[in-house]
Amino acid sequence: MHSKRLSRDKMLKAKRMQKLTLVCSQARLADVVRTLHSLGAVHIRKHKKDELDIGEPFPEAEQTSSLLNRTESLIAQLAAPRKDYQKLRRNLAEDEAEVARIEQAHQDKQQKISLLEAERAEIRKLRDVLERIAPLGLHVEQLSGYGSLAVFVGTLKKELASQKVHAITKDSALMQKENILALFMRKGKEEQIAKLLQSHGFQQIDLSALAGKKGSPSELQRSAAQQLEDVEKRMALARKYITFMGEKHAKFLLSLREHLAEALEKAEAPLQFAKSDFAYLVTGFAPKEKISLIREQLEKATRNSIHLMISEPGKHDNVPIELDNPRGAKPFEFFLDLYALPRYQEIDPSLFMALTFPLFFGIILGDFGYGAVCLLLFLWLRSRFPKAKALMNIFIYSSLGSIVFGFAFGEFFGYEELFGYAIPRLLSRVNQIDLLMGFAVAVGVVHVNWGVLAGFANELRSHGFVHAANAKLSWIVLEAGVALLALSLTGILSLHWGLGAALLALAVIMLYKGEGIPGLVEIPGIFSNILSYLRLMAVGMASVMLAVVVNQFAGEFAAGGGAMIAAGVLVFVIGHTINIALGILGGGLHSLRLEYVEFFTKFYKGGGERFKPFGAKG
Amino acid sequence: MAADIGTGLIAIGAGLAISATAIAAAIAEKAIGSATVGAMAEKEELFGKGLILTVIPETIVIFGLVIAYLIIQMATVQ
Numbered sequence: 001m002h003s004k005r006l007s008r009d010k011m012l013k014a015k016r017m018q019k020l021t022l023v024c025s026q027a028r029l030a031d032v033v034r035t036l037h038s039l040g041a042v043h044i045r046k047h048k049k050d051e052l053d054i055g056e057p058f059p060e061a062e063q064t065s066s067l068l069n070r071t072e073s074l075i076a077q078l079a080a081p082r083k084d085y086q087k088l089r090r091n092l093a094e095d096e097a098e099v100a101r102i103e104q105a106h107q108d109k110q111q112k113i114s115l116l117e118a119e120r121a122e123i124r125k126l127r128d129v130l131e132r133i134a135p136l137g138l139h140v141e142q143l144s145g146y147g148s149l150a151v152f153v154g155t156l157k158k159e160l161a162s163q164k165v166h167a168i169t170k171d172s173a174l175m176q177k178e179n180i181l182a183l184f185m186r187k188g189k190e191e192q193i194a195k196l197l198q199s200h201g202f203q204q205i206d207l208s209a210l211a212g213k214k215g216s217p218s219e220l221q222r223s224a225a226q227q228l229e230d231v232e233k234r235m236a237l238a239r240k241y242i243t244f245m246g247e248k249h250a251k252f253l254l255s256l257r258e259h260l261a262e263a264l265e266k267a268e269a270p271l272q273f274a275k276s277d278f279a280y281l282v283t284g285f286a287p288k289e290k291i292s293l294i295r296e297q298l299e300k301a302t303r304n305s306i307h308l309m310i311s312e313p314g315k316h317d318n319v320p321i322e323l324d325n326p327r328g329a330k331p332f333e334f335f336l337d338l339y340a341l342p343r344y345q346e347i348d349p350s351l352f353m354a355l356t357f358p359l360f361f362g363i364i365l366g367d368f369g370y371g372a373v374c375l376l377l378f379l380w381l382r383s384r385f386p387k388a389k390a391l392m393n394i395f396i397y398s399s400l401g402s403i404v405f406g407f408a409f410g411e412f413f414g415y416e417e418l419f420g421y422a423i424p425r426l427l428s429r430v431n432q433i434d435l436l437m438g439f440a441v442a443v444g445v446v447h448v449n450w451g452v453l454a455g456f457a458n459e460l461r462s463h464g465f466v467h468a469a470n471a472k473l474s475w476i477v478l479e480a481g482v483a484l485l486a487l488s489l490t491g492i493l494s495l496h497w498g499l500g501a502a503l504l505a506l507a508v509i510m511l512y513k514g515e516g517i518p519g520l521v522e523i524p525g526i527f528s529n530i531l532s533y534l535r536l537m538a539v540g541m542a543s544v545m546l547a548v549v550v551n552q553f554a555g556e557f558a559a560g561g562g563a564m565i566a567a568g569v570l571v572f573v574i575g576h577t578i579n580i581a582l583g584i585l586g587g588g589l590h591s592l593r594l595e596y597v598e599f600f601t602k603f604y605k606g607g608g609e610r611f612k613p614f615g616a617k618g
Numbered sequence: 619m620a621a622d623i624g625t626g627l628i629a630i631g632a633g634l635a636i637s638a639t640a641i642a643a644a645i646a647e648k649a650i651g652s653a654t655v656g657a658m659a660e661k662e663e664l665f666g667k668g669l670i671l672t673v674i675p676e677t678i679v680i681f682g683l684v685i686a687y688l689i690i691q692m693a694t695v696q
Contacts, residue, residue, distance in 0.1 A: 339666045528677035531684070596666065597673050606666060 012347045014608065015322040017043075018291050019313045022282040022298070024306040029280055030058065033269045035301040037262075037615035039294055042284040043320040044614045047274040055270030055280055063092065064267055068260040070099055075253050077106060078246035085255040095256055102249055109238050109245075116235045123231065126209040127224045133205065134217040135177040140210045143182065150190050152183040157201025168192050269614065285313065285320055286613070319344035321608035329354035331393035339596060340606030345461055347454050349604060353595055356447060357394065358401030360591035363443070363536045365398075365543065365583045366429065368406025369413035373580055374399035395588070402587075413576055414547025429544050436537045444533025445479075447594070448526065451602030452476060458603050470514025472603075475526055478507035482527075529598045535590050543583050550575030628693040632686040639682025646675040 020042060024032050036042050047054055074080075133143070133153065143153055160181065162174045169192075172185035181202070185193060194202075213220055274281040286294055291310055298308060313319045321341045323333045325348065332353040342348050365371060378399060382392035410416060410425025417423060427435055452475045459468035485500030487493040511519045550572065558568030600606075654668030 339669075340663065524677060528680045531680045532676060534680075534683070593669070593673065597670055600666075601670060 012351060013324070014342060014344060014348055015324040015611070016288045017285040017313060017319050017322075017344070017611075018288050019311050019317060019319075020282070020284045020286060020291075020294070021309040021311070022284075022306060023279050024282075024302065025279055028302045028306055029055075029270060031301045032280075032282065032298065032306065033058075033266050035297050036282075037266050037269075039290075039297060039613075040615040040617070041290045041294060041613050042286045043611050044269075044272050045283040045285065045318075046272045047281070047283065052274040052276055052281065055273040055275040057270055058267045060092070061264065061267035063096075064260055064264045067092070067096055067099060068257065068264055070103065071253055071257045071260060074099065074102055074106065074249075075257060078242060078249065078253075080246045080250040080253050083250045083254060085251040085258075090256070090259065098252065099256070102245070102253075105245060106242065109242050113235060113238050116231055116238065120228065120231045120235070122209070123224055123228050126213075127221065127228070129205065129207065129209045130217045130221045130224065133180060133182075133207075134221070135180050136175055136182050137177070138175070138182060139214070139216050140220060141214045143207060143210065146184075148187055149184050150187045150193075152181065152185075152193065152197060152202070152204065153207060154181060154197075154202050154204040155179050156181045156197075158199075160197070160200050164196060165193065168196065265615070284614075285317075285611075287322065313344065317344075318609060320611040322611035323348055323350060325350045325354075331390040331397070332357065334390040334394060335592065335595070339600070340604075341608035341610060343605055343608045346458055346605060346608075347603065349454070349600070352450070352454070352599075354397070356599070357591050357595060358398045359443075360536060360594055361398035361587045362401030362403075362405035363440070364540045364587040364590060365402040366405035366409045366540055367411040367413065367543070367547065367583075368403055369411075370576075370580050370583060371399050371402030371404075371406050374402060374584060395584070398588070398591075411544065411547075414544065414551045414579075429540060430548065433537070433541065436540070437534060440533050440536040441530060443536060444530040444598070447533070447599055448530050448602060449476060449479070451599045455603030458605075467514060470510045471519070472514070474507045474510035474514055474519075475602075477503055477510065478523065478526070481505075481507050529601075532598055533594065535594070539586050539590050543579060543586070546579045546582070547576065550579065625693055628689055632689040635686040635689060636679075636682045639679050643675040643679045646678075647672055650675070 022032065036044075130140075132155075133140075136153075143151060156176070156179050159179075160174070160176065165172050165174055165183065165185075169185050169189045172183065172193075174184075175182040181197075183193065183197070270280065272282075274283075295308055295310070298306060321344065323336065323341070325333060329351040332350045335353055335357075336342070336348075336350060362371075365374070375396060378392050378395045382389060382396070385392070406412065408426045409429050410423040411429065412418060412423060415423075416428065416430060427439070429436055452472050456468050456472035459471055463471075481500050481503030483500070484493070484495065484503060485497055488495040488497045488500055508520065508523075511523070515522075553575065554568045554572035556568075557571055558565045560567075650672045654664070654672050657664045658668055
């Protein structure tokens with residue numbers, strides 16, 4: 001069938017879809033799922049349980065799902081690096097065995113690391129104790145293990161006079177160095193000594209780490225340091241091995257994950273189908289141009305034993321949306337993703353935005369120099385961040401719009417004349433503000449009414465001529481009425497004011513019939529919307545004035561001569577950079593807001609669901 | 619436009635018109651805006667509706683702007 005791209009049905013709308021209804025038996029279900037998945041062209045409408053149940057997943061779903069989980073966790077734990085891999089066809093049992101082997105190896109290494117960490121903690125404890133008792137100069141075996149002696153080793157806050165100890169028990173020996181104390185005494189009067197020590201702020205040091213050790217503290221410290229080094233080395237080795245495991249198994253794990261994810265998608269597919277006692281019912285949507293291929297493949301795969309019905313989507317079907325725009329307008333679909341996708345029967349405004357967004361941005365930023373800088377900036381950014389291609393393309397078109405309006409306004413980095421020659425222009429933003437205001441309002445009138453007309457087209461399709469005219473054309477009649485009334489009252493047009501008043505009355509009646517009271521309440525709204533376009537002038541003027549001020553500052557600095565010229569250049573660069581940044585931000589936001597709030601509200605409903613075909617990649 | 623007290627007062631009048639309406643709209647949009655962002659944090663799809671609701675008070679500023687303009691016209695006509 002020969003379909004013209006410009007045919008009324010296809011232009012400015014989302015891709016045309018057909019509704020598929022498929023009935024098959026349990027025996028054929030696997031073939032159907034496999035074919036649909038390989039086609040990757042059908043968006044399946046999930047079945048909600050009504051008289052018909054939803055289907056059950058295939059038996060392998062559980063095993064696939066658990067293996068997928070284990071693979072995912074291994075990938076995370078081993079920090080497997082992203083690598084290119086090929087998809088392999090494998091056997092589920094083999095894969096499970098391999099995954100189990102990798103898990104075991106990982107587990108072993110983790111255990112080893114835990115043991116080493118415990119060892120390290122112990123060595124550290126020993127080292128700390130040794131450090132604390134080192135000043136005493138005693139060998140560690142001298143500090144414990146006595147049959148008839150009690151030993152106190154610890155820190156003191158106040159120095160202890162040995163007389164006090166001897167007063168309690170003569171058989172004692174005291175060693176104090178820095179604030180460490182070692183007190184040896186015959187067993188018997190420990191309690192009194194303890195009290196005495198407490199009054200001096202005594203705190204016992206835990207010597208359990210020294211159990212079974214012999215030698216001077218410095219010897220032991222040396223050997224402890226050695227052991228610590230050794231443990232750290234072994235831990236590093238174990239960790240390195242885990243990283244190595246990650247690299248070694250990355251390809252396998254990543255390709256396995258993708259394979260399993262796909263397998264799981266297919267295995268769980270029946271959950272989206274409706275199921276009766278003996279048959280399955282699949283409902284979906286697919287692009288018109290792919291229908292014959294889909295039918296052919298399904299019938300081939302199931303040997304013609306399924307029932308497939310193709311029909312036009314009904315008025316109340318929630319048809320999934322795939323946007324279909326010419327290459328120039330495609331980047332602007334990004335703005336619809338941000339806001340809401342159109343409904344199936346609605347106009348797709350991407351093309352409109354492609355024409356008006358760069359226009360608005362250009363009017364606001366309107367400087368040939370700024371536009372050129374933006375263009376270079378966004379071209380560079382696009383090459384650096386290929387993922388944000390759509391947004392970068394939008395701004396590249398907008399920068400071109402800026403350059404065009406830079407010529408129209410005759411501005412180059414805020415300068416209105418170069419080397420004494422005035423730049424040729426259509427309109428001077430600095431001197432002809434009134435004209436600029438008029439231009440901005442004119443743009444507003446055109447854009448808003450464009451939206452109203454688009455709304456008329458949408459309503460025409462869905463609710464017929466009368467309602468469409470009452471709901472949308474009434475606005476145009478309203479504007480005409482107000483304009484005529486104003487013009488004839490102020491005498492600019494020599495018409496009786498009754499004509500304007502009559503149109504106004506007609507518009508109010510039409511509006512009331514089309515939208516009721518809420519419509520009448522909106523009447524001041526449309527004038528507010530048109531005047532809102534004055535921001536094109538306002539934000540633009542702010543940008544121009546800032547540029548002029550920056551230039552004046554830079555000029556004054558540079559007039560100082562010598563080193564001041566460098567200061568002048570610095571002021572110039574910094575000032576204009578800030579102004580460009582503000583211009584991009586402000587220009588972008590205000591233009592976008594004009595589209596969303598003043599334009600879309602006249603015709604756009606949105607709420608479409610994105611087309612996500614079963615089995616599509618990515 | 620001669621610079622006398624009358625002109626000055628007209629200028630103040632125009633300034634008041636725009637600034638009072640701007641402050642009013644700002645207060646209104648602040649409340650709506652923060653509610654919108656809160657709602658969006660839970661449900662991204664509300665961005666469109668939220669944006670439109672947030673800018674509804676702009677009408678007030680536009681009226682202020684028109685009045686300010688008319689007041690300035692008064693000065694130039696005089």
